[in-house]
Amino acid sequence: xxxxxxxxxxxxxxxxxxxxxxxxxxxxxxxxxxxxxxxxxxxxxxxxxxxxxxxxxxxxxxxxxxxxxxxxxxxxxxxxxxxxxxxxxxxxxxxxxxxxxxxxxxxxxxxxxxxxxxxxxxxxxxxxxxxxxxxxxxxxxxxxxxxxxxxxxxxxxxxxxxxxxxxxxxxxxxxxxxxxxxxxxxxxxxxxxxxxxxxxxxxxxxxxxxxxxxxxxx
Amino acid sequence: xxxxxxxxxxxxxxxxxxxxxxxxxxxxxxxxxxxxxxxxxxxxxxxxxxxxxxxxxxxxxxxxxxxxxxxxxxxxxxxxxxxxxxxxxxxxxxxxxxxxxxxxxxxxxxxxxxxxxxxxxxxxxxxxxxxxxxxxxxxxxxxxxxxxxxxxxxxxxxxxxxxxxxxxxxxxxxxxxxxxxxxxxxxxxxxxxxxxxxxxxxxxxxxxxxxxxxxxxxxxxxxxxxxxxxxxxxxxxxxxxxxxxxxxxxxxxxxxxxxxxxxxxxxxxxxxxxxxxxxxxxxxxxxxxxxxxxxxxxxxxxxxxxxxxxxxxxxxxxxxxxxxxxxxxxxxxxxxxxxxxxxxxxxxxxxxxxxxxxxxxxxxxxxxxxxxxxxxxxxxxxxxxxxxxxxxxxxxxxxxxxxxxxxxxxxxxxxxxxxxxxxxxxxxxxxxxxxxxxxxxxxxxxxxxxxxxxxxxxxxxxxxxxxxxxxxxxxxxxxxxxxxxxxxxxxxxxxxxxxxxxxxxxxxxxxxxxxxxxxxxxxxxxxxxxxxxxxxxxxxxxxxxxxxxxxxxxxxxxxxxxxx
Numbered sequence: 001x002x003x004x005x006x007x008x009x010x011x012x013x014x015x016x017x018x019x020x021x022x023x024x025x026x027x028x029x030x031x032x033x034x035x036x037x038x039x040x041x042x043x044x045x046x047x048x049x050x051x052x053x054x055x056x057x058x059x060x061x062x063x064x065x066x067x068x069x070x071x072x073x074x075x076x077x078x079x080x081x082x083x084x085x086x087x088x089x090x091x092x093x094x095x096x097x098x099x100x101x102x103x104x105x106x107x108x109x110x111x112x113x114x115x116x117x118x119x120x121x122x123x124x125x126x127x128x129x130x131x132x133x134x135x136x137x138x139x140x141x142x143x144x145x146x147x148x149x150x151x152x153x154x155x156x157x158x159x160x161x162x163x164x165x166x167x168x169x170x171x172x173x174x175x176x177x178x179x180x181x182x183x184x185x186x187x188x189x190x191x192x193x194x195x196x197x198x199x200x201x202x203x204x205x206x207x208x209x210x211x212x213x214x215x216x217x218x
Numbered sequence: 219x220x221x222x223x224x225x226x227x228x229x230x231x232x233x234x235x236x237x238x239x240x241x242x243x244x245x246x247x248x249x250x251x252x253x254x255x256x257x258x259x260x261x262x263x264x265x266x267x268x269x270x271x272x273x274x275x276x277x278x279x280x281x282x283x284x285x286x287x288x289x290x291x292x293x294x295x296x297x298x299x300x301x302x303x304x305x306x307x308x309x310x311x312x313x314x315x316x317x318x319x320x321x322x323x324x325x326x327x328x329x330x331x332x333x334x335x336x337x338x339x340x341x342x343x344x345x346x347x348x349x350x351x352x353x354x355x356x357x358x359x360x361x362x363x364x365x366x367x368x369x370x371x372x373x374x375x376x377x378x379x380x381x382x383x384x385x386x387x388x389x390x391x392x393x394x395x396x397x398x399x400x401x402x403x404x405x406x407x408x409x410x411x412x413x414x415x416x417x418x419x420x421x422x423x424x425x426x427x428x429x430x431x432x433x434x435x436x437x438x439x440x441x442x443x444x445x446x447x448x449x450x451x452x453x454x455x456x457x458x459x460x461x462x463x464x465x466x467x468x469x470x471x472x473x474x475x476x477x478x479x480x481x482x483x484x485x486x487x488x489x490x491x492x493x494x495x496x497x498x499x500x501x502x503x504x505x506x507x508x509x510x511x512x513x514x515x516x517x518x519x520x521x522x523x524x525x526x527x528x529x530x531x532x533x534x535x536x537x538x539x540x541x542x543x544x545x546x547x548x549x550x551x552x553x554x555x556x557x558x559x560x561x562x563x564x565x566x567x568x569x570x571x572x573x574x575x576x577x578x579x580x581x582x583x584x585x586x587x588x589x590x591x592x593x594x595x596x597x598x599x600x601x602x603x604x605x606x607x608x609x610x611x612x613x614x615x616x617x618x619x620x621x622x623x624x625x626x627x628x629x630x631x632x633x634x635x636x637x638x639x640x641x642x643x644x645x646x647x648x649x650x651x652x653x654x655x656x657x658x659x660x661x662x663x664x665x666x667x668x669x670x671x672x673x674x675x676x677x678x679x680x681x682x683x684x685x686x687x688x689x690x691x692x693x694x695x696x697x698x699x700x701x702x703x704x705x706x707x708x709x710x711x712x713x714x715x716x717x718x719x720x721x722x723x724x725x726x727x728x729x730x731x732x733x734x735x736x737x738x739x740x741x742x743x744x745x746x747x748x749x750x751x752x753x754x755x756x757x758x759x760x761x762x763x764x765x766x767x768x769x770x771x772x773x774x775x776x777x778x779x780x781x782x
Binding site: 001002003004005006007021022023024025027028031059063064083086087089090091092093094118121122178179195197198199200201202 | 345347348396397398400401402403404405406603604605606607608641642643644645647650652657659662665687688691692695696697698699700701702
């Protein structure tokens, strides 16, 4: 059974919200999981792992602090890629100016790619990101190579470097997938997070909440 | 050409248009999605056929209706059921229906039909694939259904007054599209010209559903009494639309798709502005407007509701139509910017229902100025979705004050201003509306109250030492959602409902009405403050009549004696 990309985005967004991210960040997390799935990468799985890892942790411990010019670290020790990714996309102009950025210890760095892709589009420049021997160029022509999935899928990178580059056309464009599979176990974990956003039903709300009558026999 | 002389009337101010009471008074127009679809199918001479119609005497079985366009074919696959009365519910939480449907991308094989038969009748509990474009269901209007079957079986036509009282034989509820329950994402088909405008898949599905329902009722009469049964008179047959019952699930869509909302409203406002700017009109155009106004008055006379709020609106609309027809009898509709003068007259005399009906009517005589705008109604949501982090905090504050002025003037500490909570229920995963003071719902609140959220952000913007949006958001992730909205609305003036969507006085039916009017629905009949019944495609030609009749000229009742 394959999932539509809309289903993947919706489930991921709800899961991210259920795990405690703000609505705005959760929306981008949904788009990030979708982008990765469309690129043939296990976005939903990596997201489920990250949300499990960070469950119950405060935003303040996960968000980037600029330790010194060009270096971001988390007070809690490990950056959340959903928060850092959103911040990187917000700082697209700074990246376009040529400023390099270094992220300290970062969880699930694969999740940075959709945000850097957005930053590349916003700034009109390619962005190169590297960790643990893997380098990806994000930009209009670039799609990460699913062959590098193992290196892309590390749970923790000690250091991530980000640098804008002149747009090149050397990267191989990869066709986007329009459907994706999600392992049953991943879907169940994301669904468990998503369920936290649903209000338990009461007899009153069951009757009044949707406002419809009970019969259609007229 | 026409606009070179003199003034141009700008589109209306979003602060004026985007109020719930006005949006809740919108009517169908040339830019409605049903009319866009039928215009296309007619101009491209789509072919229709019914390769499968296998329904037994109990009314169970399956049918396929295929529409052939220039490059693609689409098939409505219908499964008919013999539903016991105690299971007939139009709530989204129902589990069985009189008929279920999917729109198949192409022409299904028997194997496809067998697969679909295992899934489509289960609706949300089933699973469809990228070969399917929509998923929907319908229940009979039992009273009218029984009457029509009985009459046709006896060789007689149904009673016209009874037909008009209900208006349809089946009511759809949810029509799911874009990627829902495994269906193909909109992105997979949006590049096809026939699906470029919004909701064309859903409108095609409903159009073919109407054809199926009418065939089914005639078939049931024939099965009951093969010797005496007759078919419906074609003119009476076209008086049957297809019903729909819509609850709260539809309302959040307008808030979660701001760029799309902007493009719908923007297209209609641009059309109105073009016509108000015309320095003169021909006698033919004036006669056309007068004729459509008479037909609209006939429509209003046929429009019934038991809901007190709608009864009051319809009373006012009836008076509006009398005033409008009287004014049109004596007004000069040809010189000195006639439509702008008419519009300004309407603003002083007509209720909101009447004003917005006049807006729709003014588009009717001008297909060449209006119909092309249909291509502007889809939205590239990705183009405006990313936050511009380089924007200054000062600029953002200025935008918030301009876009959400009404919200900054609201006292949010008043309980009434935040009386409601939008949430999603655990049981059915459907949007609901609850009372903040009475139920412990706040932790589950959905971000469907942009005004209040913008006011909260504005307070933090006043206090921050950050100078850029990027810096502000690093410290205030809770504002990320509404900040994105503010930046979208800065570029797209009609992106935001400029009203309080959680106020004690909120009528969610206003949101439903606005969306359904763009679909092309009529006969809005609220059943409560959050649930509405409508009619779709009433008076429209059936597939086999497309091109043989009067084209786009079906959205108002035909006057007796007039060519139809």
